[in-house]
Amino acid sequence: MSTRDAKSWILIRDELLRRVRERVWEPGALIPGEVELAEEFGCARTTVNRALRDLADAGLVHRRRRAGTRVAVNPPHKATLTIPIIREEVEARGGTYHHALQQRGTRPLPAHLGGVFPLPDGAEVLHTVTLHYEDGRPYIHEERYINLANAPDLADQDFARISANEWLVQNAPYTGGDMSFFALPADAALADAFDTSLGTALFAAERSTWNDQGPITLVRMTYAPGFRMRTSI
C-alpha cells in the first residue's frame, strides 16, 4: 500500500487530499467510511475523523451522517484575509507608523448608511476621519461611524495615543459583523490625502460590527493607490 506508515492525521489528510486531487475518487463519489479507512491506514477511527474533518472544513468533501462522505463536485476557492492592526502591520514591515486624527464630531447618521447601520431616526453617531502613515507617507484613510449608545466609555478617549481602531478592537467586543471589499474613485478628500488625482481607483474595505445591544461601528478603510491585499491559498 502506498500509504504504509502514514502516522499522523496530517499525513492521512494529505493522502486523502491526493486521492481527491488526482481523481482517484471522482467528484461526487462516495468514499470509504471512517472505519474502513482506519483499517487501511492502521490507525484509530478518531485519527481518520480528524483528517476528514479538515478536508470538510476546506470544502473539498461533504460529510453527512448515514449518507457518508462524498467528494465535492465543485470545490470552492477560499481565501482568508487577515485584517491586521495597522500599526503592527506597518511595524512588522520595518516601517515607522503614525496616525493623525483629521476630523472628529457627532452628527446624525447619514441617511445612506441606514441600511448597514440600523439606528433610530435622527440618532447621533460619532464620526472620525483618521489618516494612517507608513514612513511618513499616507497609507490608509479611515472613516468611522460609532454608535455612542453602544460604546459608552468612548467619550473619554481622545485618540491622541491610540487609534479608534485599536481602542475598539480592545474594548468593544462584537458578536457579529459584515465585511465587504470594493473599488472606489478618489473623491476630493481622498485625492488630497493620498496626493493623487480625482477619480484614482482605490481599494477599500468596509466593516460593520454589532453585538447584542445593536450596531457598534461602521468603518471604511481606503488604501493608498497601488495597494494589494494578499493571501496565499
Added chain:
Amino acid sequence: MSTRDAKSWILIRDELLRRVRERVWEPGALIPGEVELAEEFGCARTTVNRALRDLADAGLVHRRRRAGTRVAVNPPHKATLTIPIIREEVEARGGTYHHALQQRGTRPLPAHLGGVFPLPDGAEVLHTVTLHYEDGRPYIHEERYINLANAPDLADQDFARISANEWLVQNAPYTGGDMSFFALPADAALADAFDTSLGTALFAAERSTWNDQGPITLVRMTYAPGFRMRTSI
C-alpha cells in the same frame, strides 16, 4: 460554578470565549492549563483541547508548549472570502448565466508577469479573455494565462460549453497559490466591456496557482462597476 454541566466542546469554547471577550482573562494573560480546565468543566482534557484549538485557530489565544495558553493581545480580524464558480454564483441568485470567449491564442509570456509566473525565457502561454454575463449584462472580465506545459489536455478544449474557469478547477489540481485583491482603473478594453468610461474604478482579484510541475495559471477577474465582495465575520 457558572459553567457546571457544560458538556460539549462547543459549550466549553463558548464559555472560554466569554471569559476572553468579557476580559475575565485580560489580554496577554496566561489562562489555566488544559488539565485544570478539564477539572473545572468536569470533562476529559481532550475536550478542553478541542475547544482551545478552536479559539487558537480563530486567533483569539496563542498556544505554545510549555509556555501555556495566553489571550491574544490584539486579535486579528479575519475574513474568509469564497470565490465561487461564476456560473453557480449567478444561478444561485436566480440570474441567467452565459459567457463569451473574446480572445484566445498562444503568445510569449508578457515580461511584466515573469515575477508571478516563473517560466523559461520565451515560453509560450495560452492567453484567453472571457466575458461572463449575468442576465445579459457583463459581470466579470476574465483574463487568463495558462502554462501549456502544465495542462496538456487543455489543447482539446474550445471553451464553448464550459469556461476555462470551470475546466481548470476540475482538471488542474494545484498544490499552492497566491491571491490578491486590488482596485484598477478601466483601460480601453474594460471600459468597452462594461460600457463605462475610461478610468472607472474597478475591483479585481488575481489568482496564481502552481503544482509540483511549476506554474499552472494566472487569472485576473475584474468585476463590473459597483461590485462588492462580501463576507460575514
Added chain:
DNA sequence: TAGTGGTCTAGACCACGGC
C-alpha cells in the same frame, strides 16, 4: 529537566437521516 500542549488510541454512546 520538567511542565505544557499535541497527538494518538480503543472503546463507547449519541444524533441524524436513508432505508
Added chain:
DNA sequence: CCGTGGTCTAGACCACTAT
C-alpha cells in the same frame, strides 16, 4: 431500523521549550 459520522473518555506517549 440501523449505518454513518460526531463526540467524548481515560489514558498514554511525544515534542517543544522555559527555566
